[in-house]
Amino acid sequence: MEQFELLTNWAQVNVEAFVLYALAIIAIPCAFCVLFDRAIIRSGFFLIGVFGAVCGLFLILQAQFLALAQLMIYTVGITLVVVIALMLTNPRLEKEGVAVEGRERFSGLVIATVFFLTIYCALRSESWPLSSLRMNPENVKQIGAALITTYALPFEFASVLLLAALMGAILLAKAEPKNDVSKIAGEN
Amino acid sequence: MKIDGTVVRGDHFSGNIAEIRKFAVMSLSWLTVIFVAVWGVCWALGIFIPMCLANSSFDFAAILSEVCKALTPIAAVLVFIPINAMFMVLMERRALALFTRRNGPNRVGPDGALQTAADAVKLLLKEDITPTGADALMFTLAPIIFFAPSIFGALPLLAAVTNNHKLFQIVDLPTGIFYVLAASSVPVVGIVMGGWASNNKYSLMGGLRSAAQAISYEIPLVLSLVTICLLAGTLDVVSIAYQQSGGLLNWNILGGGALIGLNKAIAALVSSSGAPFAEVMNAYYPYGWLSFVGAAVLCMCTVILFGVYLIGACAEINRIPFDLPEAESELVSGYNTEYSGIKFAIFFLAEFTNLFIVSTIAVVMFLGSGDCPLPTWLNPLSYPAVYEPLAKALSPVLSVLINDLHLINPPTFWAALWVIFKTYSLIFFAILVRGTLPRFRIDQLMDFGWKRLIPITLVIFVLVAFARGVINFHV
Amino acid sequence: MFNLIGSAINxxxxxxxxxxxxKRxxxxxxxxxxxxxxxxxxxxKAPELPPHFRGRLALTVNPETGENLCISCRQCERVCPDKCIEITANKSTETNKLELIDFKIDHGLCMFCxxxxxxxPTYxxxxxxxxxxxxxxxxxxxYDLKKLTLTQEESAYYFAAKEMPLPKPKPAKPAAPAAGAAAAKPAAEAKPTATVSPKPAPESAKAPETTADKPAKEVEKKESPSTDTPSVN
Known part of the structure; x- marks a missing residue:
């Protein structure tokens, strides 16, 4: 096993760089496809590809738990729901109002530029400290402990937010046949 | 047998022994073929080649042997999956034939033992058709996305089922069971993708149903496993397997370790040496009757969890009675309607591999992994008086195999045998369920998942969290 | 609260x-x-079919004499719902009887009713x-006449299996071997099913052989009282 450790240490830098580029080659074209593909469901599937590649990025950063959570929740759970929602929409309805006005185009461009600049500056300005420490094998335990001690408040806020979102979804989805009937009855 | 379940005399045991014997012989010979092949590959790659390289003197020998060792788990899985799928299809067909009073496939090879091998060859040689109007890229990608996770998902389990053999320690991840669950959630993407890309309404419906089903049943499935992890205090499958060693009472299906104290106390009583019975009991159950109530609650909860896991797993891998995505009667064949040839073969292979993996997870998480069900104090082999003469008698043969050739590693060997036995028993049970239960209706399926299973698992989760407090675990 | 507990128990x-x-x-x-x-x-392994199984159609011969039993009455042709039977017959100038020339059954049309x-009338x-x-x-x-016609052994088998009365010459026949070939000839000619004159000669030659055939003989004995009725008709 020591030999193997040596080998991995020797090759780690190269392998990591190689895997990073490989993931980038998957992620970036997939991201472009999400934007430009005409079949909207296909872009949904490409989004899954992008998230999958991001999950790979977490893996080479040795954040196993995060990578798996990303895979399970974003790649499969959420995106799949999005894709199914897209399948239930009627693409023919959207085609009617395709023509984009000049002003809309302009505002879109402005928003995109601002976002790009923000992210670029954020990435460039701060120095990102990289720790050379190896991952603690008990990192799941540490994450769990941190979530209910140091980060208890944000954690609870996140769960309240999710709860609110759930209730909102139920409210939106709830049919209101009684009100409609009374309204119609009142009008008559 | 009459419909109301009473047995008419002379009908029972009336002699289907020949067919049962054929089934048993077929199963045993296929199992031998499968595991001897996997074993041989592992031995060759992990032990024999490094042994040869150790004697040679060229530069890269050490590195090469390490690479070989590192590749052993994946080679084992790659050899295992296709042969095993062939056997499982055959076993399913023969077992269903037994249940429905038929003969099953009996033409190719002795008693039809080579039927599925012939089927596999046929599927591989068939023309690969992509229907007009299908999205060719997605259509090709779907089976791969469906199949790939079942290869990678199985890896952490390898360490658990081989009693942490040193060749497989490399795949023992600290996030073990979470990794397996994440991998097992991916195949549904393949199904939806295949369903949409086929450009066929049946396929699309199959894909949508599969997604709805997988998302709803993943929650009880994961919750049941998470509860077991809560009891075990770790996500690592190897430690979970180790915690359960020492007989039936230690297994997670019976209280997830709540009965370990009882087991130890009885062992102390039997051996009449060491700590007395009451002392051991006090050490594990410190709060008197409250602890016993807690243990009883835990036992009940884990049995229910096991049931929930089996149901959720059945739904997750689209097996009858949850096979709505490929319901023949209403959806032709669901998401794989348009698939043929090698792509269909991959779908088929993945389905049966998933069944195997799900059963293995159940064995590792609930049924004590590679542990003998007899408690140590009941097992004659654990007493030196029985064990030592046996070991002495067999030592001339075994020492060559174990120490010189490293062909057998006794802890791994016994663990693997038990895992094989338990896993295929579960698979047989799944086949029995398939032969018995009719298919769910889609609204019943959703009701059952969301309104029954999820609340049950949540309640059990809370119960377990409290009941755990009154018992000392794994002292 | 009680409601909740009650529903939980339920x-x-x-x-x-x-x-x-x-579980059940x-x-x-x-x-x-x-x-x-x-x-x-x-x-x-060939399946064991009941004798009344409706399989391929065929024409029997007299199990003892080997003569074709068809009298060209065309009843089958008339009753056939599918019109798959086609009989060609010719009225013989000598005997003033119908002589069967060909018998065709299209099994592709037949529905085995x-x-x-x-x-x-003659089975x-x-x-x-x-x-x-x-x-x-x-x-x-x-199928044409040649393909349809069964051998003597097959006919004997089906006559026995279906419990059909043997054709008329039979009551005369058991006496025939004892009385000799001369007695058989007039007996055969007296039958309505009997055909032209050249045939009886091989018939009488075959008669001793078929009577020696055991199952045929057994059936004969059993059926002897009932066989009289068709002869009266």
Whole structure:
């Protein structure tokens, strides 16, 4: 096993760089496809590809738990729901109002530029400290402990937010046949 | 047998022994073929080649042997999956034939033992058709996305089922069971993708149903496993397997370790040496009757969890009675309607591999992994008086195999045998369920998942969290 | 509160009841393992068909004499709903009787209703137990007289199996071997089914052989009282 450790240490830098580029080659074209593909469901599937590649990025950063959570929740759970929602929409309805006005185009461009600049500056300005420490094998335990001690408040806020979102979804989805009937009855 | 379940005399045991014997012989010979092949590959790659390289003197020998060792788990899985799928299809067909009073496939090879091998060859040689109007890229990608996770998902389990053999320690991840669950959630993407890309309404419906089903049943499935992890205090499958060693009472299906104290106390009583019975009991159950109530609650909860896991797993891998995505009667064949040839073969292979993996997870998480069900104090082999003469008698043969050739590693060997036995028993049970239960209706399926299973698992989760407090675990 | 507990208990009862039903189902299916398969090993082992199975149509001959039993009455042709029977016959100038020239059945059209066998006055056309008629062309499903006619042994078998009364000459026949060939000749000629004169000669030669045939003889003995009725008709 020591030999193997040596080998991995020797090759780690190269392998990591190689895997990073490989993931980038998957992620970036997939991201472009999400934007430009005409079949909207296909872009949904490409989004899954992008998230999958991001999950790979977490893996080479040795954040196993995060990578798996990303895979399970974003790649499969959420995106799949999005894709199914897209399948239930009627693409023919959207085609009617395709023509984009000049002003809309302009505002879109402005928003995109601002976002790009923000992210670029954020990435460039701060120095990102990289720790050379190896991952603690008990990192799941540490994450769990941190979530209910140091980060208890944000954690609870996140769960309240999710709860609110759930209730909102139920409210939106709830049919209101009684009100409609009374309204119609009142009008008559 | 009459419909109301009473047995008419002379009908029972009336002699289907020949067919049962054929089934048993077929199963045993296929199992031998499968595991001897996997074993041989592992031995060759992990032990024999490094042994040869150790004697040679060229530069890269050490590195090469390490690479070989590192590749052993994946080679084992790659050899295992296709042969095993062939056997499982055959076993399913023969077992269903037994249940429905038929003969099953009996033409190719002795008693039809080579039927599925012939089927596999046929599927591989068939023309690969992509229907007009299908999205060719997605259509090709779907089976791969469906199949790939079942290869990678199985890896952490390898360490658990081989009693942490040193060749497989490399795949023992600290996030073990979470990794397996994440991998097992991916195949549904393949199904939806295949369903949409086929450009066929049946396929699309199959894909949508599969997604709805997988998302709803993943929650009880994961919750049941998470509860077991809560009891075990770790996500690592190897430690979970180790915690359960020492007989039936230690297994997670019976209280997830709540009965370990009882087991130890009885062992102390039997051996009449060491700590007395009451002392051991006090050490594990410190709060008197409250602890016993807690243990009883835990036992009940884990049995229910096991049931929930089996149901959720059945739904997750689209097996009858949850096979709505490929319901023949209403959806032709669901998401794989348009698939043929090698792509269909991959779908088929993945389905049966998933069944195997799900059963293995159940064995590792609930049924004590590679542990003998007899408690140590009941097992004659654990007493030196029985064990030592046996070991002495067999030592001339075994020492060559174990120490010189490293062909057998006794802890791994016994663990693997038990895992094989338990896993295929579960698979047989799944086949029995398939032969018995009719298919769910889609609204019943959703009701059952969301309104029954999820609340049950949540309640059990809370119960377990409290009941755990009154018992000392794994002292 | 009590309501909640009550509904929880009800739910548990419901779940246990459902589980019990599932358990019963599983048990029943598992028990089937011990019962013998009902599968027929067909190509390896011929199925045991009842004698009245309606298979391929065929024409019997007199099991003792080997003469064709058809009298060209065309009843079968008339009754056939599919019109798959075609009989060619010629009125003989010598005997003033119909002489069968050809008998064609299109098995591609036939629906095996068995009406023809019911109307046949001489038990000539029958349904055999043979059902392996698969062929490469439709035209080869049209069977002619030669293909339809059974051998003497086959006819004897079907007469015995279907419990059909043997054709008329039979009561005379047992006496025939004892009395000699001369006695057989007039007896044969007296029958309405008997054909032209050259035939009786081989008949009488064959007669001793067929009477020696055991099953045929047994049937004869059994059927002897009932065989008288057709002769009266």
């Amino acid at each position: 739910g548990v009862k419901h779940a246990l009841g459902g589980l019990y039903q599932v 189902g599983l048990e029943t299916v598992a028990m089937h393992t011990w019962r013998e398969p009902t599968t027929e090993a067909y190509p390896d 068995g009406l023809c066998t019911e109307v046949c 000539c056309i029958i349904n055999t137990n043979d059902f392996e008629m698969a062929d490469y062309t439709r035209s080869s499903l049209i």
